[in-house]
Amino acid sequence: MISTTTPSIEGKQITEYKGIVFGEVVAGVNVIKDFKAGLSNIFGGRSTTYEDELIQARQQAIAEMEERAAQLGANAVVGVDIDYEVLGSDNGMLMVTASGTAVNIQ
Template structure:
């Protein structure tokens, strides 16, 4: 399945729009990661535990969005966007959404 954050995919023509598709995941922080993040705040630098958590969350949301698109018969998702929101103290949602389409190769 082709994924794009643009309105079209070069070399392809959208033959059908199937509608909005989305995938989300809600994750909470890990106490061990919080401890390490607190220590890292003292000396500065990347919070690798949180970077990994966000990467895993983005991938899971994308996978769920793709699964929904496949159920609709799509072979591509265009205009993909990400959104995050706090659900509760220490827990956040990561949402991936886009437009499921059927694309053909351009003539």
């Protein structure tokens, strides 16, 4: 399945709009990962622990969005948008949402 942030796909014609689709992932970061990320904060540098969590959550959200598009009979998703949010009183949860328009292309 093709997923793109653009409203169209070059060289392809949209033949049918199926509707808006979403993929949502809420991921928690455990104590050990939080500790390792805190060390990066103290000593400087990138937090690969959080980066890996973010990458995995984004990939899962996109996959879920594409699965929902396929359930509608679509073969592509256009206008994809990815949003990130932290949840919880201690900001311990990461929410990633992928949304777009499910379409059929030729």
